[in-house]
Amino acid sequence: MSTVLGLDPGTATTGYGLVQARGSQLHCIAYGTLNTPAKTPMPERLAMLFAELKTLITQYQPESAAVEQLFFYRNVTTAISVAQARGVVLLALQQAGLSIGEYTPLQxxxxxxGYGGADKKQVQQMVKVLLGLNEIPKPDDAADALAVAICHSHSRESYGGLV
Amino acid sequence: MSTVLGLDPGTATTGYGLVQARGSQLHCIAYGTLNTPAKTPMPERLAMLFAELKTLITQYQPESAAVEQLFFYRNVTTAISVAQARGVVLLALQQAGLSIGEYTPLQxxxxxxGYGGADKKQVQQMVKVLLGLNEIPKPDDAADALAVAICHSHSRESYGGLV
Known part of the structure; x- marks a missing residue:
């Protein structure tokens, strides 16, 4: 029973989702967001995010982690802020010794x-169905984190190993 | 005698420079680069950078640090890579309890x-003069790191406190 931690990094809100594969069935262990207060200096916010993520890893002991790759952003300031958080997230995962998969939005x-042209709503609907949840996970950041965790679980199944 | 650690973050190369103010005179304590190998997975590179920076802080015990702010980049992929390294750098500085100043390229x-329209060469020349060095520090990343450290030292002098 291998647990995958999916993450959708951000400075204000980092979505997380823990998915466990039992045979061919996926189960949702937990999901939610790690939040840092606005108007707090950026270095402090990054340190809070780092500490919260370490606590999450200690609590759930996942074997691997999955994070979406960053591509272009309309807003470069947003891209920089997300990328700073993403750097801290990757560091925490690496220090915890997790194997890390990175996936493009298309992947x-x-x-x-099963279709690269799917829209956000379709992805969220499939997250709900695949994990046997009663409703679509909220907020979007948590649903996105579960999606990348599911993607990682599926690709490990297909290829018989970690990506 | 307060030591300022200036940093110019990057995934492949992070420039650093340590500057100490003794009275009105600035002294260069050390400068150089922290490097991570290409073709190594990004999470490992970020962990290496984090560890190297912690070692540097332990060795020189600076009281404060200064980092240039990121603005636009022509290349968003580069901006994302630099920002991920910057996130890890800010985390290390915060964890070490340093006061952190962030400055725009103009500042x-x-x-x-003393002139916001100065070009790169003029900045490097002034770094050499202000620190009483025999030549312009190499590589550019180290010179840039010394420049932001000098900027931080000067602004603390002017305002009588940490920014």
Missing amino acids: VKQGVV | VKQGVV
Whole structure:
């Protein structure tokens, strides 16, 4: 029973989702967000995010982690802020000794819906169905984190190993 | 005698420079680069950078640190890579309890040359003069790191406190 920690990094809100594969069935262990207060200096916010993520890893002991790759952003300031958080997230995962998979948005859509042209709503709907949840996980950051965790679980199944 | 650690973050190369103010005179304590190998997975590179920076802080015990702010980049992929390294750098500085100053490129030029329109060569020349060095520090990343450290030293002098 291998647990995958999916993450959707951000400075204000980092979504997380823990997915466990039992045979061919995926189970949702937990999901939610790690938050840092606005108007707090950026270095402090990054240190908070780092500490919260370490606590999460200690609590759930996942074997591997999955993070979406960053591509272009319309807003470069947002891209920089997300990338700073992403750097801290990757550091925490590496220090915890997790194997780390990185996936493009296209790969996540293909891995979850089976179709790279799927929209956000379709991805969220499939997250709900695949994990046997009663409703779509909220907020979006948590649903996105579960999606990348599912993508990682599926690709390990297909290829018989870690990516 | 307060030591300022200036940093110019990057995934492949992070420039650093340590500057100490003794009265009105600035002294260069050390400068150089922290490097991570290409073709190594990004999480490992970020962990190496984090560990190297912690070692540097332990060795020189600076009281404060200064980092240039990221603005636009022509290349978003480069911006993302630099920002991920910057996140890890800010985390290390915060964990070490250093006070951290962030400066725009304009502020660095004004702080070092006294003129926001100065070009790279003029900044490097002033770094050499202000620190009483025999030549312009190499590589550029180290010179840039010394420049932001000088900017921080000057602004603390002017305002009588940490920014």
